[in-house]
Every structure is written in structure tokens, then in C-alpha cells.
Amino acid sequence: MGGSLYPESLIRVHAAFLHGHTMGNTHSINPCSQVSSMCAREAREAVLSFFNASPEYTVVFTANATGALKLVGESFPFNEHSRYVLCADSHNSVHGIRRFAARRGAQVHYIDTTPHGGLDEINAKNVLVLQKPESRTLSPSLFALTAQSNISSSKNPLSLVEYASSLGYYTLLDAAALAPTSIVSLEDLPVDAMAVSFYKMFGYPTGVGALIVKKSFLEKLERPWFAGGTVDVVQVPGTIVTMSQDLHEQFEDGTINYLTLPAITDGLRFLSAYLPFLPLRLSCLMHHLTTSLSQLRHENTGSPVVRILSRLPGQVLKSFSEEADTGSIVSLIFLSPSGAMIPNSFIEYAASVRRISLRTGCVCNPGGAAAILGLQDDMQQLYPGVTLKDFEDAVGRELGVVRISLGLATTFQDVWTVLQFAAAMGKEQSRQVMWDEWLESKKPPATPSSSLDL
Structure with missing residues (x-):
């Protein structure tokens, strides 16, 4: 986060x-x-x-x-x-x-x-x-x-x-x-x-x-x-x-x-x-996370579940003296079986219900977000007073990424939990259950009927 x-x-x-x-x-x-x-x-x-x-x-x-x-x-x-x-x-x-x-x-x-x-x-x-x-x-x-x-x-x-x-x-x-x-x-x-x-x-x-x-x-x-x-x-x-x-x-x-x-x-x-040992440990976790995410496929179509947009590590570290060539974050978007982007707001909600904290959006870096999302030409079309909703309406989808951050306290259990969540997105039944939960959460609360005792 x-x-x-x-x-x-x-x-x-x-x-x-x-x-x-x-x-x-x-x-x-x-x-x-x-x-x-x-x-x-x-x-x-x-x-x-x-x-x-x-x-x-x-x-x-x-x-x-x-x-x-x-x-x-x-x-x-x-x-x-x-x-x-x-x-x-x-x-x-x-x-x-x-x-x-x-x-x-x-x-x-x-x-x-x-x-x-x-x-x-x-x-x-x-x-x-x-x-x-x-x-x-x-x-x-x-x-x-x-x-x-x-x-x-x-x-x-x-x-x-x-x-x-x-x-x-x-x-x-x-x-x-x-x-x-x-x-x-x-x-x-x-x-x-x-x-x-x-x-x-x-x-x-x-x-x-x-x-x-x-x-x-x-x-x-x-x-x-x-x-x-x-x-x-x-x-x-x-x-x-x-x-x-x-x-x-x-x-x-x-x-x-x-x-x-x-x-x-x-x-x-x-x-x-801890810092002298941290790059090596995070390199191992990053390798397992990114390779596993890249291998996830939708059960019905065989299409990818996610598209990783951030830079992937060039190598797995082998010793304590090495420094990674990338950071320890993964920015991605989730894809539907047809290949369309699944809304980030749905992913964030579904993860939160399962006690997983992910960050979504452009994470205060509009230039980097535009580059990895391929929106640099759209960025040039912005005008004074434009809102995020205006931008999203013009593009036709939610903007931003889902970001998974690894750090000092990250364990293998954390990575495994996120991978299990991502894998569930590739299964029709479990994804539909999460989708229905999300839609239900968006409904306005029912207004209680009023009565007057005479």
C-alpha cells in the first residue's frame, strides 16, 4: 500500500x-x-x-x-x-x-x-x-x-x-x-x-x-x-x-x-x-509472484487472467551482494475471459472482502500510468478543468492499475494468498460470486416504510 x-x-x-x-x-x-x-x-x-x-x-x-x-x-x-x-x-x-x-x-x-x-x-x-x-x-x-x-x-x-x-x-x-x-x-x-x-x-x-x-x-x-x-x-x-x-x-x-x-x-x-538481505529475499518472492501470475489462465477460454504492465525483473538474485534491477511492486490489470479489462473497483472490493489490501488507480503517478496503460495520446487531449470522470468517459473504462507491493514484512504466505485470489478470478463460478457481491454492495440501502399509528 x-x-x-x-x-x-x-x-x-x-x-x-x-x-x-x-x-x-x-x-x-x-x-x-x-x-x-x-x-x-x-x-x-x-x-x-x-x-x-x-x-x-x-x-x-x-x-x-x-x-x-x-x-x-x-x-x-x-x-x-x-x-x-x-x-x-x-x-x-x-x-x-x-x-x-x-x-x-x-x-x-x-x-x-x-x-x-x-x-x-x-x-x-x-x-x-x-x-x-x-x-x-x-x-x-x-x-x-x-x-x-x-x-x-x-x-x-x-x-x-x-x-x-x-x-x-x-x-x-x-x-x-x-x-x-x-x-x-x-x-x-x-x-x-x-x-x-x-x-x-x-x-x-x-x-x-x-x-x-x-x-x-x-x-x-x-x-x-x-x-x-x-x-x-x-x-x-x-x-x-x-x-x-x-x-x-x-x-x-x-x-x-x-x-x-x-x-x-x-x-x-x-x-x-535487514536491508543487506532484503533484495535477495524480495527477488525470490517477486520471481514466484510474477511467473505464477503470468501463467494464470481462464478455465473456459485459456486466455490470460492478468496483464502485467510494470517492468519485470531481469534476473533472480543469487547472492546478498546483488541489487535488483527493478523495484518490488507489480502493476497489472485483470482481464475477463474475452480479454476486456475488469474494473479495478471490482477487484479492490473483492480483495478487501477477503482481507487482502491492494491499491488501485494511478497511484499519484499520471505519467507512468499513461505510459504503461498506453494512454499517452489521450493524456495530450486533456483540457483545463477536466475531471477524472471526464477522462474515464473519454477512454471508455476505469483508469489505473492494480498494484501489489512487496516489502520488508512480506512473507511467502502473503504472496500465496494474492495468487489464490488471482486464480479465483479465472474460474467462472468464483468470479461470478464475487461479481454478485460487488453489485449488491453498490445498491442504495432500502428506505424503510413509514407508518403512523392512530
Whole structure:
């Protein structure tokens, strides 16, 4: 579902910490605040250590990866000579930065995605060269790379970060989908800023993400406002503002989520113990899931039950030292015996009744969804004010995919359960039972007849 299941041990450790300590707002020096400040400092150090970041980096705590990306977008010094370059297969939070760029007169350029999502490295380099900024001073330009697609499961070559930097771009990496199951080392990846969400990595806590960012890059950003916690002195009435001496504090609006910061430190410690083995285990599960799904056939026609649209792994990992060439998600659509798409809303309902949690829709990635569904030409026909219903009416079916996500806590039992559900869709009798249940659920409740006793 896009968020990892939280381990019981992490909840127990965090509850014990809260039971034994009293914490306060970090913007003070009283004993309770000092505990919070110590935990914040430990959490920042844990994040930098986990991503193998050098002292030139710092950590800005945000509400989530979206908040981290927005911080960069709203503060980046775009001007009329700037460029914002990104891949079409990106999360909406990456697309959203284009509004900040456009408002300052910058040009926005997309790198086309392939039919299976992600990007073609040669094409990406051509776009980057074609839009190469004149200089970082006169035309500050930003390249945002999605490390791993949340719908197509494509992993993009991280070497593009260094290539873009050599051309004069500032670089931003959306690692929200990559970090939960892959080792990311900033020692080998000199990106200017990287966004993550911790609940995607180890499930708890929600409401905390981070921008892991070079201090030199932060100094280039121009915040559009100030708030509590970001300033040292504010002249009132007046116009003078002196920002906080600590760079990270200049970007942490208000009070950070200090009660949950100890869980960040413990969660990263927990994930560190499993991450070296996780790619191998997920590779085995992915291989079994995708090959089994591909073999499912309708009992009457022999036609496929599903069509996998996301990128399939190129190989099964054999050792702990290897990294998978795709993510651990499967985006697909279910097909009727005639080959027509079965509505995603029906699949989601039928799965939910059987206590299976699947996500359906475009999962906040319209570019990737359009590519793998073959709707890129339809996407070009959209107009201001268009709604999702308008789009679906024009296409003639529900939009989106069914997404199966594997992660830290996924077991073989989970995969087997989903496969049994998918297999039931290939059997006329069981599919009809589920269809009838769905239709019944859509009926409006009966209005009770009223009577008046005289």
C-alpha cells in the first residue's frame, strides 16, 4: 500500500522510551527540551550514517517526502533563464515543482518515459545536454530524478545525477520508493538533495520525512517565508529578519515532530539489520509472484487472467551482494475471459472482502500510468478543468492499475494468498460470486416504510 508494516519491537521500544522520559519543544533549553534536542541530534546523525553521507550534508526533518520536495521547489532560485528537467514517470510531488518553476519564468522540460516506464538513459542525456544551463549563477537549473517508479517498478540509472551535475544542474533525487528496499550511499551519489519518507522504510512513525541535503545547496535556496523555529530575530513592526544560525532549522517550520524522533533512530537501526538481505529475499518472492501470475489462465477460454504492465525483473538474485534491477511492486490489470479489462473497483472490493489490501488507480503517478496503460495520446487531449470522470468517459473504462507491493514484512504466505485470489478470478463460478457481491454492495440501502399509528 506504499507504506511498510511497522515491527512490534519498534513500537515496544518507542513506548518504553516515552514512558520513561518527558520531552518538550526543541526551541528551548529546559530539561525536557534538552531531551528532545538530544533525540533530534541523534536522529539526524542516524539518518546521515544510514545513507553514508559525508559532513557536507545535513538533515531537514519534514512531514514526508512530499514536504521535502516542496521545500526545494518553493525555495529554488528559478528565473526566466532556468530549466526544470524531470522524467514523465514521476510522482505528483515531483511534477508539482513545475508550478514553482513556471511562476518564476523558468522552462519545464520532460524526459519521455518508455512503454514500460522509467527512462531511456541516452534520451535522458540528450535532453539534459539540449537544455544545459548557461551557468549556475545566471540560469540556476534543477534536474529531478525519480530513483524508482512507484507504478512501473523501474529503477533509473543514478549515474544521471553525476552527469547532470557535470553539466551545471543542481540535482534532486526522489528516493521515497527506493530507500525502503535498496541500499543508498550518498558517498557514491553526489546528489544535492534527496527526499525520503520514514514510514515507507519501516512503517512507524508516519508524519516524518527528511530532506538529506548538502549545506552548500541549502545556502542557495531562498525561502518564501519564515516561521517559528526558523528565525533568530524578527523586527516587529518592520522588515528585518535574521534567520536561525543552524541551516537545517531555517527550513524546519514550527515545531518538529520531536516525540517520534527516537523511533527514527531505532527504526533505521532495525532496517539496517535487514536491508543487506532484503533484495535477495524480495527477488525470490517477486520471481514466484510474477511467473505464477503470468501463467494464470481462464478455465473456459485459456486466455490470460492478468496483464502485467510494470517492468519485470531481469534476473533472480543469487547472492546478498546483488541489487535488483527493478523495484518490488507489480502493476497489472485483470482481464475477463474475452480479454476486456475488469474494473479495478471490482477487484479492490473483492480483495478487501477477503482481507487482502491492494491499491488501485494511478497511484499519484499520471505519467507512468499513461505510459504503461498506453494512454499517452489521450493524456495530450486533456483540457483545463477536466475531471477524472471526464477522462474515464473519454477512454471508455476505469483508469489505473492494480498494484501489489512487496516489502520488508512480506512473507511467502502473503504472496500465496494474492495468487489464490488471482486464480479465483479465472474460474467462472468464483468470479461470478464475487461479481454478485460487488453489485449488491453498490445498491442504495432500502428506505424503510413509514407508518403512523392512530
